[in-house]
Amino acid sequence: MATVQAVLGNLTPTDRRILTAVNTGASSLSFLGSGFIVLCYVLFKDLRKFSFKLVFYLALSDMLCSFFSIIGDPSKGFFCYTQGYSTHFFCVASFLWTTIIAFTLHRTVVRHKTDVEDLEPLFHLYVWGTSLVMTIIRSIGNDHGHLGGLGAWCWTQTGRTGKVVHFITFYAPLWGAILFNGVTYFQVIRMLNNATRMAVGMSDRSYQPDARADMKALNRWGYYPLILIGSWTFGTINRIHDFIEPDHKIFWLSVLDVGMAALMGLFNSIAYGLNSSVRRAIYERLDLLPERLQRWFPHSIKSRAQRHESELVSLKIQDQQ
Template sequence: MATVQAVVGSLTANEREILTAINTGASSLSFVGSGFIVLCYLLFKELRKFSFKLVFFLALSDMLCSFFGIIGDPSKGYFCYAQGYTTHFFCVASFLWTTTIAFTLHRTVVRHKTDVEDLEPMFHLYVWGTSVVMTVLRSIGNDHGHISRMGAWCWAQTSRTGKAVHFITFYAPLWGAILFNGVTYFQVIRMLNNATRMAVGMSERAYQSDSRPDMKALNRWGYYPLILIGSWFFGTINRMHDFIEPGHRIFWLSVLDVGMAALMGLFNSIAYGLNTSVRRAIYERLDLLPERLRRWFPKNLRPRGQQQDSELVSLKTGDQR
């Protein structure tokens, strides 16, 4: 993974092996989690709504980012360069897709627009186009000749220019996405909380008790920006430390950097993908299995009631204005 490629400068061979193992294990978990969401979208036709389509592209980007982190770190040749490009490209695409989800929620809930599906081509141009530009720009300042001397890691940023470009082409847009998501979800949650309080005040107590599950799910949206923060906080600190004190690596910080970044796909698949609609689709298929087999599956796969109003997949984009 790109994060591993950037933290190995002064570490020992044993420490590098530990980081490689951590990256492979965490990336494998992310690959499985995001791959499961991709598979659900392809298998279950009822999930193929616009809002969940965005989750599908998020999971697809996570899955490919994790895949190229798992396949290893070849020491030389064009394959090594390709790995460096692809990991950077799909990791950038991943956090950019989270901004399209936040934008869709804001435009639908706060601005009451119903044209978000018409914006899908713009979303693709924005995500894939920006990812291409950031990946190409990252090649500036890279000492590719250093790969053969290092002998184990692709695309190592060795010059101060290369490190600065890496920060500009990855961490700057990353924290921009975190800021955008945080502000957007805050506005969405604030508006929905106000609307719910008004509705509860005008209704009977029975409605108030029925609204609590929805409010719990709405407030969960506020945790989505924390996924990116948790995944890349240690990586950001590690890059800043390496820029200030080049050649001096902090092993425990590198462990947190590599491990948390590689788990981003797993975190996204749980937060964005495993919603009520997905669990319902899975449970309906489980009903076709014999009873003795259904006992082995967790009971929490059964969706609680029929409430989907607060899930990403259930946003109404074409029937109300």
């Protein structure tokens, strides 16, 4: 991830090799997870709805961010510039797409608007345009060269100017996105919970078990902002510590910084991508397999997928338009 370039500093060669391995392993998991969601969108036509299209863009950004984080041996020159710019660009785009998903839910559920699909060009302008601006500004105060002896990352910070610019162009919009997502999901969950309780009070007892299941599914949305918080809290602490004490690196904090940040794509693919619609599309294809192959797949997973109908894609935003 983009955070790796700032954590190496005066660590020993052994520590650096460990961080390189942690980054490569975690980024590979994120690449596979987000790549799976991208593949599902491409293969399954019934998933190509506006709501899941946003998840596709998120997974695509995560996949490219992870890819550029794990490619090795960037020698000085064009390839090194490409890796540095691309990693920062797609990592910023990733958490910006989470704000678009939160905004879409809020506009549809809370404000009862039906024009979210018409806003798609503005969404792209906001995400890709902001990512491009942040990436260009990030080049101020940085030395585009690979770290000697590592051959793994480009774009290291040189001096306080580079570190301040890094914080402004990455961590400031990141925590702005976390704050926006938290407030937005809180409002969405509160409104839907109130509506569900009202429906329970006006209906018979037979509706109540289903209502409780729906409320449990809705409350899972509250965990979405925690993905960014969990992925980047250690990185933020490490950046602040590095700014205050640039000559003193904390190895265990650097490991958590690199590892958790690199796992962001995997967390996003599980939370946003593996919803009931994706599972249903997969199991429908599994039903086409010969019976002897179907025995390898547990039936309990399929029944769980059928119960969780109140997730992100099941809002059926496109059906309201």
